[in-house]
Amino acid sequence: MIRVLLVEDEQRVAALHAKYVESISGFSLAASAGTVEEAISVIENQEIDLILLDIFMPGPHGLSLLTYVREKEKEIDVIVISAASDMERVQKAIRYGAVDYLIKPFQFDRFEEALKEYHDKRAFMTQSRQVSQEELDRQLLGRGEQDMPKDIPKGLTKATLNQVWEEIQKIEDAFSTEDIVKRVGISGVSARKYLKFLADIEVLDVRVVYGTVGRPVYQHTRNLSKEYIMKNFL
Template structure:
């Protein structure tokens, strides 16, 4: 579980961010800091993996807190959640290494996508001693920079893709087949097979071909490292 510190001076907004956070698997609400000063105290005595940081606060600008965190070289990542949409604030935040920047007001889907992408990055870096170019590209490409983010592959519909992806996420095994996803979604096996094959071409899934008892090949799929970050652009 990734331990999260919410830095936000408005208690109602902080509670909403906590509510959203607890709807995403893999994260744990650790603490709330209503001011940069309190955030520094908490960061100094407790290990956090991620900070959700507001920039506009009454006592101090969140950018100053961000700069102080970087100066102290704390191993913590930051996602900005702020109404600050001016070029200067965004540029300074990016220069100080924030992993994402959400402008208020935002939809839960955008918040979820940011956390899912971060979670995948966190797990990949935790579990691997080195990365190949494809894995590194999956980590560094931003959803907004992906040209296909607004354009699905030919023959795909967003509604069907979401249904299939939800079934993939709900599958209990390490791998799955088109027959299994078809059974859980009610979508024809042929259509599911087309989507799974397309996701494999997009480097979201990888496919293994095995042979059953009567010699018929069975294609089974699994989500690749970084695959969830890539699919978020299409959902």
């Protein structure tokens, strides 16, 4: 669970953003602060993973908190949420290490997108394994996504794809085509088509397991670092 500190001085706005945070899976609101001083007190006394930071507040402005976090080498990420839209402040926030910048007012979809992309990148960065240059480019630079399918292939439906994906997300270990047939209630032929599509867009990794008798079994596992791609198809 990603622990969020919301730094916003307007109570009505803070309440709305808090509601947004709690509605997104994988995130919990750890604390709220109305000033930079309050925010510093929180991060010195609680475990915080992500700060949602306004810039215009009473006392020191929000960017001073971003500077504090970097100077103290806190392992905390920051997404700026502010009415400030001038390029000088945007550039300063990015240079100080903000991972995203939302300009008020914004739609919930943009807020949700920011948090989900952060969730996926955090999952990618915390994996204890070697990564390829291609994987790194796709996560950090968004390269390679232009080669991905833009639409669901003919013969597949968004509704069934959503069902398949929901069931896959419940599975922690490797699974077979037969597992999806049982969980979703579709035919083996259909299950293979949906799993092939998910493998083609790289949200599933596939390996072949050869038994002593019969056909080889295809084992699928979720590729956590690529799950953000699914938002393009659901």
